[in-house]
Amino acid sequence: MARDAGAENNSDLLSSRYGHTARSGRQQRLWAITGVTGVAIVLIAWLWWAGLAQPTAQFETRDLGYELISNQEVIVKFEVSAPPGTQVNCAVQALNASYGIVGWQVLEIPASDQRTRVFNQPVRTSEQAVTGLLYQCWVP
Secondary structure, eight states, X not given: OOOOHHHHHHHHHHHHHTTOSHHHHHXXXXXXXXXXXXXXXXXXXXXXXXXXXXXXXXXXXXXXXXXXXXXXXXXXXXXXEOOTTOOEXXXXXXXXXXXXXXXXXXXXXXXXXXXXXXXXXXXEOSSXXXXXXXXXXEOO
């Protein structure tokens, strides 16, 4: 079945009137490629920033327990692993039965040749503590 020339001209006229020309198809493909490329660049940049650009953990800490000495003192036992020659500061805390902080102390741990060290830090309390633990450590 052969198409007649009038129907083909009509089709071209309608396509050009409503923006469905070969040129508009190329523009849509170009915008789609540009958009996908932009999203890919943003995704790759975010992955690099979130994963590769962040420093690896320099040290590790671990709670080992606590010992209640009296109504005014608890000993917090913890372990710090840091690269030799690195000074680390740590905050230890004592908590009461309502999980309120009743004792707090910041400990400056000097640099050492040993990677892993264990500490037994006494903490004075304002009232009877039920636990003692390591709150946080950081490199000053």
